[in-house]
Amino acid sequence: MSARAGIVVTGTEVLTGRVQDRNGPWLADRLLELGVELAHITICGDRPEDIEAQLRFLAGEGVDLIVTSGGLGPTADDMTVAVVARFCGRELVLDNVLEDKIAAIIERLMARFPNVDAEAMRASNRKQALVPAGAHIIDPVGTAPGVVVPGTPTVVVLPGPPRELQPMWPSALETPAVQEAIAGRTTYRQEMVRMFGLPESGLAETLRDAEKDVDGFERLEITTCLRRGELEVVTRYEPDAAEVYTNLMSLLRERHGHDMFSEDGTTVDEQVARLLTGRRIATAESCTAGLVAARLTDLAGSSAYVAGGVVAYANAAKTDLLGVDPALLDAHGAVSEPVAQAMADGALRRFGADTAVATTGIAGPGGGSEDKPVGTVCFCVKRADGPTVVRTMRLPGNRADVRERSTTVAMHLLRRTLAGSPV
Amino acid sequence: MSARAGIVVTGTEVLTGRVQDRNGPWLADRLLELGVELAHITICGDRPEDIEAQLRFLAGEGVDLIVTSGGLGPTADDMTVAVVARFCGRELVLDNVLEDKIAAIIERLMARFPNVDAEAMRASNRKQALVPAGAHIIDPVGTAPGVVVPGTPTVVVLPGPPRELQPMWPSALETPAVQEAIAGRTTYRQEMVRMFGLPESGLAETLRDAEKDVDGFERLEITTCLRRGELEVVTRYEPDAAEVYTNLMSLLRERHGHDMFSEDGTTVDEQVARLLTGRRIATAESCTAGLVAARLTDLAGSSAYVAGGVVAYANAAKTDLLGVDPALLDAHGAVSEPVAQAMADGALRRFGADTAVATTGIAGPGGGSEDKPVGTVCFCVKRADGPTVVRTMRLPGNRADVRERSTTVAMHLLRRTLAGSPV
Incomplete structure (x- = not known):
C-alpha cells in the first residue's frame, strides 16, 4: 500500500x-x-x-x-x-x-x-x-x-x-x-551522506558496482545531487531494508572514506563550528572577499570563536593590514602559496587568533595568465598549535562559481586540518 | 495568435x-x-x-x-x-x-x-x-x-x-x-522599475489611484515583488500602449521619486560600481561580517575601486584593526552610531581609502536587549571629501534576513551618499 x-x-x-x-x-x-x-x-x-x-x-x-x-x-x-x-x-x-x-x-x-x-x-x-x-x-x-x-x-x-x-x-x-x-502511507527511513572531492561520475561507478554486489540494492531509493561543490547522497528505504543500507554504506566507506565527511546530515559549516569550540579564528581573504568570514558567522553563536578577518583585495591591503612582505608579492605574485601563507600568518598575529584561513586567487573574468589561469586559487590554513596546510587548486566556472567554490574548499580545508585528518 | x-x-x-x-x-x-x-x-x-x-x-x-x-x-x-x-x-x-x-x-x-x-x-x-x-x-x-x-x-x-x-x-x-x-508569440515590451524605502502597501495605493486616473491602465500587466528589501515593479505591454506606461511612470515619479532608484533595469550594485569609478572604498563590518565586501566585489572589475575591508567581529578586532577607542565601546556599546563612525574612520585610515562603509548590529537570535533589540543595526558611510552619513535601523526577520537586509541598506546608503542625493 x-x-x-x-x-x-x-x-x-x-x-x-x-x-x-x-x-x-x-x-x-x-x-x-x-x-x-x-x-x-x-x-x-x-x-x-x-x-x-x-x-x-x-x-x-x-x-x-x-x-x-x-x-x-x-x-x-x-x-x-x-x-x-x-x-x-x-x-x-x-x-x-x-x-x-x-x-x-x-x-x-x-x-x-x-x-x-x-x-x-x-x-x-x-x-x-x-x-x-x-x-x-x-x-x-x-x-x-x-x-x-x-x-x-x-x-x-x-x-x-x-x-x-x-x-x-x-x-x-x-x-x-x-x-x-493518507492511510496507506509507508514509513520510510531517510539518510543523507555528504562527500567532498569526488566527481559525480566516480560515485556513479560505485553505485553501478553496488547494484551487482549489494544484495537487495533495488530496495534503496537513492538520489544524488551536486551542490556547492559537494555531493549529497540521499537514500530512502523501508525499515526492514536497513541491512541493505548498512551494506551499501560499508562499500561507500571502503571506496570513498576520505571524501565522505558527513553521515548524519550535518553540514561542513556545523562540523567546522564544532571543531572551533574553544578556539579563535581569523580570516585573510583576497578573491573570496569576505565570503569565508560571512560563512563562518552564518551560524548563531559564532562570535564565541570568530575574532574577525581582513579582506585584503588590493596588494597594499595585504602588506598594510596583514604584514605581507612586499618582496614576497614581487617574487611570487599575489596569487601564490607563499603569499597565502603570509596572509594566514598576518591574520593569526593581528587578531591574536590560534587558527587562520587565507585565500588568494583569480576569480575572473580578467586577470588570468597561462601560468595562473582564471580559477587558480591558493589556500592556507594555519593552526598556531599545529600544522600549516597550503593548497593550490583550479576551480571551474564563472566569477561567482569560483568565489563560492573557493569558500567551500576553504571550509573543507579547515575541517580536515582541525580534525587532524589527512588533507 | x-x-x-x-x-x-x-x-x-x-x-x-x-x-x-x-x-x-x-x-x-x-x-x-x-x-x-x-x-x-x-x-x-x-x-x-x-x-x-x-x-x-x-x-x-x-x-x-x-x-x-x-x-x-x-x-x-x-x-x-x-x-x-x-x-x-x-x-x-x-x-x-x-x-x-x-x-x-x-x-x-x-x-x-x-x-x-x-x-x-x-x-x-x-x-x-x-x-x-x-x-x-x-x-x-x-x-x-x-x-x-x-x-x-x-x-x-x-x-x-x-x-x-x-x-x-x-x-x-x-x-x-x-x-x-513559438511563431505565434506576441511582442511585448517589458520594463522594470526598482524602489527602496517604500512599503508594498504604499505602492498598492498608488496603483489603485492609477487604475482610475491613467487612461488605458488595463492595458498594462503589472506585477510587483518585494525582493531583498527592494520593491520591483515589472510592467508588460504591447508596443502601442507605450503612452499608457509613460503616464503611469509620471505618476510613480511624482509620488515616489525619492524611493525610485532604477528605471532602466540597473541594480543598486551596478549603480554603486559606477559611482565608485575613480574612488577607493574600504569596509568595516561587524554584523554583516564580510557580506558588504563580498557584494562590492561581486562585479568583475571591482579591484579598480575596492581596497579591502576589516571584519571586526570581536570588540578587540574593532580596537586593534580599526583603531576604535575602547572608551567609545564602553560608553556606547559596540552597536552604536559613534562606534559605526569610528569603524568607518578606521577603514578610511587603514586602507588609505576615500570612501568607507561600516556596519555594526545585532543579527540575533541572541544578544538583543530592550534598548537594542535583535535587528538593530547602525550604519555609517563616510567620504573623505564630503559628508558623513550615520543611520540606525531596526530590520525585521531572522539572523540571515537581518544580515542580508543590512547589506542591502549599506548599498543604498552608499548609493545615495555618493550620488549626493538626500539620504
Whole structure:
C-alpha cells in the first residue's frame, strides 16, 4: 500500500518567477516525513482554467491527496476555492460563523489603518467566507481560511503566504478526510551522506558496482545531487531494508572514506563550528572577499570563536593590514602559496587568533595568465598549535562559481586540518 | 495568435525541496521576454512515468513548446532523454561525433582527478551521447548535451545545473523547430522599475489611484515583488500602449521619486560600481561580517575601486584593526552610531581609502536587549571629501534576513551618499 500526493502552487507572481515558491518545498518535506509519496508539484498563474487543468491532471494520476497553496485573497483574481468547489462537484455556500470570525479579524487589523473604509473591506472579505458545501474549514491565521474537501482525491486548500500556510497545515492534517486519504502511507527511513572531492561520475561507478554486489540494492531509493561543490547522497528505504543500507554504506566507506565527511546530515559549516569550540579564528581573504568570514558567522553563536578577518583585495591591503612582505608579492605574485601563507600568518598575529584561513586567487573574468589561469586559487590554513596546510587548486566556472567554490574548499580545508585528518 | 509553453523541471532533489529550482523562474523570464505565454511549470522526481505524465499533460493542454530541465547526468537515475524520445515516438541513437566531444571534455576534467578510472568514466558518459533520432543536438557546456525534438509540441531538453542550462538556451532558441513552435508569440515590451524605502502597501495605493486616473491602465500587466528589501515593479505591454506606461511612470515619479532608484533595469550594485569609478572604498563590518565586501566585489572589475575591508567581529578586532577607542565601546556599546563612525574612520585610515562603509548590529537570535533589540543595526558611510552619513535601523526577520537586509541598506546608503542625493 502507499499514499500519493500532489501539490498545486498558484499565483502569477510565482509562475513568472518574481516570487520564489517556498510552499512547494515546505509541503514536500512534510509529506515525506509522513511517508506520503509526492509525485508532482505543479505551478500555474491565477487563471481558473489552468488551476482546474492541474487538479484534473493530478486526479488522473491517481493521487490520494492534493494540497493547493495561494489564491485565497479578497481580490477578484483569487479564485482557488471556487475552482476547487467546481472540480469537486460541490456548491459554494456562505458560512455565517466563518464570516463573523473574518469580520472580527478585519476589525482588529483596521485599528492600524484608520483611513481604510472598514465596510468596503468587510464586503470584499465576505468572499473569503464562501466555502464548498460539506468542506471542513481551517481557521484563518491571516484573514484567509483554508478548506479540506473530502473525496477521491481529498483536496486541501491553503493560503499562499508561508507564515499563514505553515501553522494551518497541522489542523488540515488532523481532519478525518486527510487522515483517510493518507492511510496507506509507508514509513520510510531517510539518510543523507555528504562527500567532498569526488566527481559525480566516480560515485556513479560505485553505485553501478553496488547494484551487482549489494544484495537487495533495488530496495534503496537513492538520489544524488551536486551542490556547492559537494555531493549529497540521499537514500530512502523501508525499515526492514536497513541491512541493505548498512551494506551499501560499508562499500561507500571502503571506496570513498576520505571524501565522505558527513553521515548524519550535518553540514561542513556545523562540523567546522564544532571543531572551533574553544578556539579563535581569523580570516585573510583576497578573491573570496569576505565570503569565508560571512560563512563562518552564518551560524548563531559564532562570535564565541570568530575574532574577525581582513579582506585584503588590493596588494597594499595585504602588506598594510596583514604584514605581507612586499618582496614576497614581487617574487611570487599575489596569487601564490607563499603569499597565502603570509596572509594566514598576518591574520593569526593581528587578531591574536590560534587558527587562520587565507585565500588568494583569480576569480575572473580578467586577470588570468597561462601560468595562473582564471580559477587558480591558493589556500592556507594555519593552526598556531599545529600544522600549516597550503593548497593550490583550479576551480571551474564563472566569477561567482569560483568565489563560492573557493569558500567551500576553504571550509573543507579547515575541517580536515582541525580534525587532524589527512588533507 | 499566441504561443504557449510549459516547463518540466525534473529531479528528486528539486521535488523534495533539498535543492531550490532556479531553472523554472529563469526560463519563465526568458519565455515572457519573447512574448511566449507560460501556462504551467511542473516539477517531478526522476521517475520516468512521472516525467512522461507531465509531458502528456502539457501536450494535452495544447502547449506549442515544452522545455525540460534536469536528468541528463551519467547516472542511471537520469532518464529524461530516454523518456522524451519515447514520448515523441523516436528511437534513441548513439551519436558518434557527440560521443567524441564528450570524451574530450571528460579527458580535460580527468586531469583534476588523477585517481578516477578514465575508461570507466568514459563508459558512463557514453549514455549521454544517446539522442532521439532526428533531434537537434545542443553542444554541452558541462558534459551533458541538450536536444531539441521537433514536433507538436516541440520539446527542448536541457541539463539541470543553471550554469549549463543558461548558456545553452540561446542555441536551443535558434533552432528552426523552436522558432516554428513559438511563431505565434506576441511582442511585448517589458520594463522594470526598482524602489527602496517604500512599503508594498504604499505602492498598492498608488496603483489603485492609477487604475482610475491613467487612461488605458488595463492595458498594462503589472506585477510587483518585494525582493531583498527592494520593491520591483515589472510592467508588460504591447508596443502601442507605450503612452499608457509613460503616464503611469509620471505618476510613480511624482509620488515616489525619492524611493525610485532604477528605471532602466540597473541594480543598486551596478549603480554603486559606477559611482565608485575613480574612488577607493574600504569596509568595516561587524554584523554583516564580510557580506558588504563580498557584494562590492561581486562585479568583475571591482579591484579598480575596492581596497579591502576589516571584519571586526570581536570588540578587540574593532580596537586593534580599526583603531576604535575602547572608551567609545564602553560608553556606547559596540552597536552604536559613534562606534559605526569610528569603524568607518578606521577603514578610511587603514586602507588609505576615500570612501568607507561600516556596519555594526545585532543579527540575533541572541544578544538583543530592550534598548537594542535583535535587528538593530547602525550604519555609517563616510567620504573623505564630503559628508558623513550615520543611520540606525531596526530590520525585521531572522539572523540571515537581518544580515542580508543590512547589506542591502549599506548599498543604498552608499548609493545615495555618493550620488549626493538626500539620504
